[in-house]
Amino acid sequence: MNIELKACPFCGGQAEIKTSINTKNFPTYQKAYVECKDCKATTDVFTDKNCNGKHIFKAIEAWNRRCEHDGTGSKRSDQE
Numbered sequence: 089m090n091i092e093l094k095a096c097p098f099c100g101g102q103a104e105i106k107t108s109i110n111t112k113n114f115p116t117y118q119k120a121y122v123e124c125k126d127c128k129a130t131t132d133v134f135t136d137k138n139c140n141g142k143h144i145f146k147a148i149e150a151w152n153r154r155c156e157h158d159g160t161g162s163k164r165s166d167q168e
């Protein structure tokens with residue numbers, strides 16, 4: 089499985105995977121998304137309700153897909 093994160097499509101900065109555990113609901117579940125360290129662009133948040141860890145790969149996939157298509161970003165207003 090390729091887990092490499094591509095450079096940010098908005099600013100070219102470095103992206104990182106963010107994970108957290110939601111303990112407010114039961115059963116608890118993990119959340120993951122990708123965020124750019126520079127411009128704070130993020131993917132959708134993916135949850136791990138099946139506890140198989142695939143949410144992390146889904147987040148990475150979503151990030152890398154956005155890099156390829158430069159499609160549905162929320163931070164495009166500063167790029168004419």
Ligand SMILES: [Zn+2]
Nearest residue numbers: 096099124127
């Ligand atoms: Zn960025």
